[in-house]
Amino acid sequence: MKARWDLILLPPLAFSFLLLFGTQFVFLRAGFYNDLGLGRIGEQLQIDNYVTAFLDPFYLEALALNAYLSSVVVVCSLLCAFPVAYVIARMQSKWAMLLLATIVLSSFITVVIKALGLIIIFGTDGPINTTLMGLGLIERPVRIIGTLSGVVIGLMHYVLGFLVLLLFSVIQTIPRSLEEAAQLHGASRWRVFWRIVIPLSLPGIVTGGLIVFNLCMGAFVSAALLGGGKVLTLPVVIERTIVLDTEYAMGATLSAILLASVMAVNILSVVLVRRLRSARLVVT
């Protein structure tokens, strides 16, 4: 009478793993060849590309810039997203649904269109610069597109909606009665927030932060467009290596390094969240 669910699992398993391991194996292997120029690749397996990638400051700086920008975005987006998620989660009206739907809508629109809008808004003759100049606050337009701040703005826009939805789902699981109880016993709003809301949503904050970090590490469109080709994060460098320089092997090597750094953060996140969970079990 028992259904053979493991047999049902088999076809999707075979298909998905063929795509996953097949493509990953081929590309990881491709990173161990040599570029001969004009898109041709040598015959011998070697580690020259990795040596170059780790010795040439150009590539290391791209990776460091990537990590730096991603960390800045993690902090800024958590500071912006948490209040929004908290307010929506604690709202007791049908407005909450509308606010959530708006976030969903904004995250459903392709990142290219949003980058286009951001470029218009923050451009040298965009509304922000015009307004500031009209108010006499600045004398000449401030360049934002093509700078690090431009990329941070683009990345923030890319991850905010997602982060609000994630934090919302976490805060929703914290019983409101806990906050009410603390307040009845005389805790100030501030104290309730720091001693109850933040600790209980800590696993969500950590997971959210790490996912945002990973999204930013791999983000290509925002970095390429808001950076105006001047901010060279690793994904932008990878694209140039392959599309402009047609160095397929080097591109594969750099992709492997990007993948490895993202995976390292993933493993770290699993360990961290597990530790947080077990710590909480001890407390309660």
Added chain:
Amino acid sequence: MKRRAFAGYLRRTAVIAVVGGVYVFLLAPVLVVVVASFDGGDPVAGRAFLNFPPSSVSLQWYFEIQPRLFHALWISLLVAAFAAVVGTLVGVPAALGLARSDLRGKTLLGALFRAPLQIPFIVIGIAFLQTYYLLGNYFGFRIAGSFVGLALGHLFVATPYVIGSVGAILQRFDTSLEEAALSLGASRWRTFRRVTLPIIMPGIYAGALFSFMVSFGDVPISLFLASPQYTTLPLEIFHSMEFDFDAAILAISTLIVAGSLIVLWLVQKLVGLDVMLRSGGSG
């Protein structure tokens, strides 16, 4: 007491300012694109870029949309539909198998099924491209630049969304419902169709919708797998922004925004957004 009331007022204002600011930040770029697309200024390519807010209103850019862009839109829709449909066909049995079988190492299998979401999209694009080159060079299998090649790359990232959203529902599934149906004499297939399927349906809808949207909005995968014949609309917009700006992309972007609104409204009407939100989120 008065001071307390003032502090409360201040706190509320600060919270409203942050929340309002985030919403303005999230929505303004989309609104700006929509408004700029109706610019009636000098129809020299690129003028709309310089004219915000527009000085006069016209639909001129909507008539400037090249057939190339409509073709790319069509390809985008086809690829996204392929990713959503095939992703569902692969994802639903995978989710059922993961939830129901008592294999050892199921958590590991689940993690591997979700692995595509952990890989940066640009790396996925490159990995598929290299694989296609290899298949072409050694086996004469010309998949690089084909529709299937492009769609397979999109399918790869779509499937985990279906597995995630269907899996989320199966976790809370009350198997006694199925047992009841079986013990009352329903065949296993009938039980699946009349009991299991209706319960996991919201998860299927959510997964398919997420897959469709993720595929439809993608640039970095298509960047490496598209060919002049099979290119997607976001990629066309991306190239136009990088190299030669054409204000008609504002117009077609506005059409996409309108399309997304309609899809979301239909979802709300037919399934309910709260159902989608609850079963969505593939982790």
